[in-house]
Amino acid sequence: ILNVEQSPQSLHVQEGDSTNFTCSFPSSNFYALHWYRWETAKSPEALFVMTLNGDEKKKGRISATLNTKEGYSYLYIKGSQPEDSATYLCALNNAGNMLTFGGGTRLMVKP
């Protein structure tokens, strides 16, 4: 059983604050690391699929970095907005077709 861990479990920030959270995973047999955003009553939505050590990807105010050698990825949100409130999930793909999800970080942005 793979151990994919996310921290913190939950986070409250004020509108305009920048924030980041961590996903750690076993570095052996790495294939890809996924980030998803899951808003209440909606489908989880893919943010990034990262495959290369040192990868850095950006989508608007959200960016992510990847270190496959030490087994971690960071997700950054710059200037948080209330609409960023969601659960952020990372998932490890180490066998081609199967994803193992972390427990998620629940972000709440106060206006």
Added chain:
Amino acid sequence: SAVISQKPSRDICQRGTSLTIQCQVDSQVTMMFWYRQQPGQSLTLIATANQGSEATYESGFVIDKFPISRPNLTFSTLTVSNMSPEDSSIYLCSAFGGTGELFFGEGSRLTVL
């Protein structure tokens, strides 16, 4: 991208009954995946559904409890059988898109009394 429709979106069921969740994809996909999220837990893969063959179940999940059908390349069902309160979860179906990410349905929130 893929658009995945799931129903029901939520249901409240009595202990001992069964519920079938339907999942429709707007394009043909080889594999569909069924996940569960119990309260306070991470998304856990129940099984992978391939068209024309039996589903592949993950450790801790069995066909008698979670029978799956996959009659064609755009549709699948998951049945939660003989439900107990421990089956109260969000159930999600998903499939891979063209660029390697998973697309999900909106989930079926099940409460078992």
